[in-house]
Each structure stands twice: as C-alpha cells, then as structure tokens.
Amino acid sequence: MASKDGQNDTEVSALNEEIQSFFKSAPPLRNKTEITTKLKDFVLQHSSNLGNGRATRVVCVTSGGTTVPLEQRCVRYIDNFSSGHRGAASTEYFLKAGYAVIFLCRRGTCQPYCRSLPDDPFLECFEFTDDSQIRVLEPHSEAVKKAISDHRIAVEKGQLLKLPFTTIFEYLQMLLLIAASVGRLGQHMMFYLAAAVSDFYVPWNSMAEHKIQSGSGPLDMRLVQVPKMLAVLRKEWAPLAFCVSFKLETDTMILLEKASAALHKYGMHAVVANELLTRKEEVVVVMSNENVPVHRDKTDASSDVEDPLIKLLVDKHRAHIADSA
C-alpha cells in the first residue's frame, strides 16, 4: 500500500529493520551525556518564547562529510568530500535572520565567519611584537576581527551550539539525539541537512579488526548501503519540523530528477539541488509545487549563493509555521 509520500508500508518496515541494525552495530557515542545536556539547555533557552508569537526559530545545520571506517582500529576510512563551506556560510545567514543554530559539523571543516581567512589562520594571521604584544597581520586584520568577535558573540549568547562528528556512526546517532531533543519546538524547528553523508558503509561487526595487509594483490571490498534516514527523520523523529535536504551530483543530466525523487521519497519540504562544479554560483530549490533557481549576485564579488538561499528557505519556513497554526 503506497502512502502519500511514495513509500509503502512494507518498505518502511524493511527500512526500520535496517536502521535498527545500523544503530545496533554502531560503536556507542562516547560523549552522549554531555551532548544530551547541551541540547536540553539549548532547546530550553530557545523554547521560552513559544506560544507568544515571538518564538525563536531553531535550525540544525549539518555540515562537512562523514567517514566510513574500513577497520575497527581505524587506520583507513572512506571519506566524503566537503569543505563545510556551505554549512558554515548558511549558519551565518541563519544567525543573521534571528535563528538559533545547532551546527552539527565534521571536525576540522570550515567554521562560521572563517570563510575569508587563509587556510591556516592561526599560524598565518598573527605575530608577536618585540614587547610580547600580539598583532594581527595585514591584510587579514578586519577579517580576523570579524571572525573572532562574531563567532564569540554567537556562542556566548547561546545562539550557536557546535557539535562535531567524524564518522557516519557518530553523525547519525547525534542527528537522532538532536531530533529527540527538539520535539517541543514543533514547527519552529528546521533541519538543513547539508552534510555529505556516506551512502555506503562497512558494518562494524563485519569489519577487519586489524589493519588490512597489503602485499597480496588487489584489494576487493564490499560496502553495504547506509539506510536512508531522511524518511525516518521526517516522519518519525521530527514529524512537525521543516526539513531541507541536499542533492549533490557531478552529472547535471540526472540532478533535478534525483532531487525531485528524493523530495517525494523522503517527504522533504525542499531539496537543494547542486552540481559539484557550479555549486558556489547557483542551486535549484526543488519543492512540491515549484522549482526555484537561486543565483549568487554576480555584480558583487563578495556575494554568495547561501545569502538568497537562506532568505528563500526562511520565507518557506515562515509559511510552514503559519500553515500549521
């Protein structure tokens, strides 16, 4: 029997089994208690205005790629390419629009307010003078000041909660914790799933305990598919939240078709379709009733596509909240 969102009940039940087996085989989160406490405090702070019409909206921005360990004592892993630039930029625009942001990001990827800095800003941007005073080197002086100040303000005001992950196991367990913590925010919650999540993994239990040995010819590997958590996040974990996912392809010919398929299959409110080579210039927001192309302002060299993208999504989220009122 097909549901309105395109998955039938047998499929959903098979998926639930896959998901249970994924979580069962995953190594447990080491800092689960700490994360849970941080989330509880964050949600409490931002749900205090609920019901008086001036409620804070909260978004969970996921960012960067997840890794798939190939060995239990991890020497080798498969990684998904993502600088985290999209997630970091989007976080800045969400904060500017008054959102509180849970930034679920891959360790070491791009951080909010740091996009215009050199690769290694810590070593490249400062010097100590002869009298031991620290000085910011030109030409980075303004960018460094803005990065450090804006970041600190967002964190100290409690507008930005950063939760770092590395593996697919950590990522999905943390996403589930977040979804379980934000229930009281209802429609005021948005999930903006920009992370590059692995499609394939090696189940922990069937993984080589020790480092795979070289020296005996080619290496054959069999990876199994990561269960598609989007449908479950949308329908079971956070059924009231506004959900935006991403589709990245290198082949433009199949991009919109795959984005539209994802929209219906997972019941997303919007899917941002992006192509690897042009993703910093334009994206297409695929929704059930329209596809909206979004471009960077080409007359302004410092502009980026995340600015109009977040404006559009904030509008759609506002409508989602109004619709359910």
Add this chain to the structure above:
Amino acid sequence: MASKDGQNDTEVSALNEEIQSFFKSAPPLRNKTEITTKLKDFVLQHSSNLGNGRATRVVCVTSGGTTVPLEQRCVRYIDNFSSGHRGAASTEYFLKAGYAVIFLCRRGTCQPYCRSLPDDPFLECFEFTDDSQIRVLEPHSEAVKKAISDHRIAVEKGQLLKLPFTTIFEYLQMLLLIAASVGRLGQHMMFYLAAAVSDFYVPWNSMAEHKIQSGSGPLDMRLVQVPKMLAVLRKEWAPLAFCVSFKLETDTMILLEKASAALHKYGMHAVVANELLTRKEEVVVVMSNENVPVHRDKTDASSDVEDPLIKLLVDKHRAHIADSA
C-alpha cells in the same frame, strides 16, 4: 639475481614499469613550477656551507595521510588516518638540532609548535576587547605565543619549508621533485618518511568520471597496489641520502617482523616500528645491526617519544655522513 638489498633485477624492472604507469596516469601537479622554485632556493641556501665541515643538514619530513580518490570529480575518497602529530613534533626536534626541514604535510594536519593547542586555536584562543585590541585568552597564552613566534622564526629564517599535499598522486610527485632537488646535499640529506601513505589506489584512467550512484545494492570496489616507491627513492632518486621509513601496525605480533622486512627490501637505513595504540609512548628503531627501543620519559608529563627518537636518528645520520667522508 639477488642484489645485496634483497630485490632481484627482474623485480626492480617490474617495479619501474609499475611506477612509470602510476606517474603517467596521475593528474599533473598544478603548482609544479612554484614548488620547484621554492625547493631550488631552499637547497641553494642550505648547501652554501657544504665542504667546509659546517654544512647544514637537511631533512624532508613527510607527515599526515594521503588520500585515494574513488571518482575523477572527487566526491568520495579513501583516506589514511594520521593526525600529523608525529611529523609535526619531529620537525620541531629536527629544527632544534640545527636541521633545515622540508615539511611535506597533508593539508589541515598538525603543524609544528601547535601540538599543545586546542582543536581550533584560531577561534578558541583569542578575543577582542572593547577598544578593539586583540588578547590571548588564558590558559593558552604561553602556548599561543610560543607557537606563533617559533613558527614564524623558522619560516622567516628559511629553516622550514612547508609543502602541503592531499592525494597520493600529489604526494608521490612532490616526493620525487624533492629528491630530484636535493642531489647536491648528498649524505647531508635525510628522508624521514612519517606520512601514512595509501597502499591501494584506483588508477586515474579506470576511475568513474561521475559520482558513484547508490540505490542499486552493495558497492564492490577493486583497488590496486600503489607501487613501493621506497626502494626507488633509496636507490635511484636519492642514493646518498639517509633514509628512515615507518611501519605502523595494529597487531604487535607482526610489527617487528614487517619492519625488518621493509628495512631489507627497501634498503632503508632505519625503520621506525610503531603500534597504533602505544605509538605515543614507545617505538622501536629497526636497523641492520640492532633494534633500539625508544621510550618517552615517563617521569615528565610533557615529554614525548619524538625527542629521544630524533636524538638517536641525528646521531645515526652523523655516523652516515662520517662513514662516507
């Protein structure tokens, strides 16, 4: 016919073919001219004292893991775990011992003098005061000052040349460029190969052009072995240099045996054997006439195993230079 270093001529010739095919299939280095110029200047600066008995010794420290792209427009890749902590620490001790260091390191991994800092020192260690003055936050104040100052001094004095890589293709092409540039340094050159180099790769030409699609069952992959460049580096690229390689295993039972096999097969002067879980506490330096265990000074919490390790290798390098005089 077996050579004294354990490889026979047929093996060497087959290896040369594999290596040629690896380099032929590799995407060309984008910044080759810039790297070549930097290397030429660096070697010129440090070879000026050659022959007067006070020559600078130079070491190429490789650090961090290499990646293997699985798709030409790289979305997914296999990565080798390495924080780059060993290479960064070793670089500090080599500089302290008077060496000039070519630091061939994975982008984004640990940098010299930065080991005792928080994960994201740029955002965690500074604040701007109300009058726009920058201030280093306690308790990081001394560590930040030391990191920035020592790093800047080493770079500005021309003692430290940093060359970043990401893929196995970049790494091996850059290693070859370095070896080709340091010939005039003869025995005064050391290679300290601490990078975690991929054993397997997907040849560029047989690689999927577009992103591998999920949705059609498990993913089977065949990876071929990366040619063992150590033997060629030692015997052909830099035959006079002192060569140290590393062997990392997760299984202690096979570690020393594999390190010793590598010593003979590749003609290394020393192989540093380390086990994943204890590698920060102890290593064993395997040489043709002895195995020397090296431990961190356990009575000093701030000590590390790289301190005695580099002292030992500097001594062995001195003997290598004396032997060939």
